[in-house]
Every structure is written in C-alpha cells, then in structure tokens.
Amino acid sequence: xxxxxxxxxxxxxxxxxxxxxxxxxxxxxxxxxxxxxxxxxxxxxxxxxxxxxxxxxxxxxxxxxxxxxxxxxxxxxxxxxxxxxxxxxxxxxxxxxxxxxxxxxxxxxxxxxxxxxxxxxxxxxxxxxxxxxxxxxxxxxxxxxxxxxxx
Amino acid sequence: xxxxxxxxxxxxxxxxxxxxxxxxxxxxxxxxxxxxxxxxxxxxxxxxxxxxxxxxxxxxxxxxxxxxxxxxxx
Numbered sequence: 435x436x437x438x439x440x441x442x443x444x445x446x447x448x449x450x451x452x453x454x455x456x457x458x459x460x461x462x463x464x465x466x467x468x469x470x471x472x473x474x475x476x477x478x479x480x481x482x483x484x485x486x487x488x489x490x491x492x493x494x495x496x497x498x499x500x501x502x503x504x505x506x507x508x509x510x511x512x513x514x515x516x517x518x519x520x521x522x523x524x525x526x527x528x529x530x531x532x533x534x535x536x537x538x539x540x541x542x543x544x545x546x547x548x549x550x551x552x553x554x555x556x557x558x559x560x561x562x563x564x565x566x567x568x569x570x571x572x573x574x575x576x577x578x579x580x581x582x583x584x585x
Numbered sequence: 586x587x588x589x590x591x592x593x594x595x596x597x598x599x600x601x602x603x604x605x606x607x608x609x610x611x612x613x614x615x616x617x618x619x620x621x622x623x624x625x626x627x628x629x630x631x632x633x634x635x636x637x638x639x640x641x642x643x644x645x646x647x648x649x650x651x652x653x654x655x656x657x658x659x
Contacts, residue, residue, distance in 0.1 A: 461637030462640060462644070475650045475652060489644055491640070492646060509624060510625070510626060531643060533650065538651075541639075543639045543640075543643070545635065545639075559636070559640075561626070561633075561636065569636055
C-alpha cells in the first residue's frame with residue numbers, strides 16, 4: 435500500500451507494518467492508526483500516523499542505552515493490547531525520541547514507553563511505575579555512562 | 586465534576602472497590618490514601634501532562650536524524 439509519510443514522502447509499505455493504538459498516544463488520542471518503519475538511519479524507527487501525514491515520531495529501542503530498562507508498566511495496560519507479560523518475544527518496547535537542532539542533545543522518553551504486540555499489531559503508550567524513568571533522558575550522555583560501566 | 590467535602594480520616598468509595606481517604610491535612614497540602622485493586626492505574630496528573638508535552642515536542646522534531654557516528658563517539 436502507498437502511504438504519505440513525514441520523513442520520506444509517498445512510499446510503498448507493507449500492510450503488516452500497520453499498528454493500531456486503541457487509545458492513541460498521550461496528547462494525540464484521536465490518532466489511532468500508525469505505521470511502524472525502520473528509519474534510513476539506524477538505530478531509529480519511525481511511528482508514522484496514517485491519519486495525519488505531518489505527525490510522525492522517532493523511536494529507539496531503549497535497551498541500546500539502558501541495558502536493564504524495566505518500565506514496570508501495569509498489567510492492565512498490557513492486557514489492553516492483549517499482552518500478559520512484557521518480556522516475551524511478542525513484545526516490542528520503544529522510547530519516543532525528541533531530536534533538537536543540536537542532535538547530541540536528543541532525549542528519549544523512558545517514562546512513557548510505546549509497547550507493541552507484534553502478533554496482533556496493537557500498540558499502547560504505557561506509563562512506567564518506576565520513578566527512575568523520566569520523559570527526558572539524554573541518550574548520548576547515558577550511553578557514555580553505560581559504556582564506562584561495562585568496561 | 587462531583588465535589589464532596591471530607592475531613593481528615595474520612596473517605597469515599599468509588600465503584601465498590603476503590604477507597605480514597607484523607608490521611609493528613611497540613612497547610613495547602615493534603616495527603617490522600619488510595620486503596621484499589623492492582624489493576625487500577627493511579628498516577629499523578631503531572632505524569633500524564635509530562636508525557637503529553639514530551640510527545641508534542643517529539644512530534645515537532647525535524648525529519649533529519651543524527652548519523653550513526655554520534656553513537657560511536659558520544
């Protein structure tokens with residue numbers, strides 16, 4: 435199917451990339467149909483609204499800078515997208531990223547992870563109950579700390 | 586919005602199984618106790634607002650993404 439995207443204009447995508455968010459995203463509750471696609475640059479992904487082409491979110495896998503990321507979301511939130519546990523193969527966890535002009539200052543939202551049921555193609559922005567996680571984590575700073583701690 | 590007046594140690598019951606009690610009143614701060622099943626999600630409103638703000642900021646990001654290099658040399 436052909437889709438108009440914010441980053442790449444009109445492109446051909448696979449129907450299976452569609453993800454339905456029954457509750458939308460916080461602040462974007464009316465937009466429920468999205469497309470999940472790899473960005474041209476790794477390790478980023480795009481979550482593209484299918485309703486409004488101008489709305490698209492950049493996401494990353496939070497594990498790349500937080501190996502032990504555990505958002506501890508409530509079971510009822512997972513059940514809304516037909517999941518029972520967060521650590522199964524069927525679960526994808528993403529953080530939405532904000533990229534300012536100075537790219538090195540990009541931040542990731544670890545407090546509101548986007549969780550996707552891969553089989554059923556359902557998604558939900560959950561809320562972490564872990565107080566350690568905020569809406570703005572400086573990805574590159576934390577990546578540097580993580581590297582140091584591994585060495 | 587339903588508005589109820591409560592004193593310290595009084596409570597209200599919502600939907601038979603959620604109890605909200607006034608634990609302490611001190612100046613302009615009220616401590617609220619909430620007893621609810623684990624499946625009930627309870628968050629400060631600020632958490633929702635913060636995530637909404639973060640989403641809006643993210644949606645306003647440009648489409649130019651950082652190159653891989655910044656991950657190699659942070």
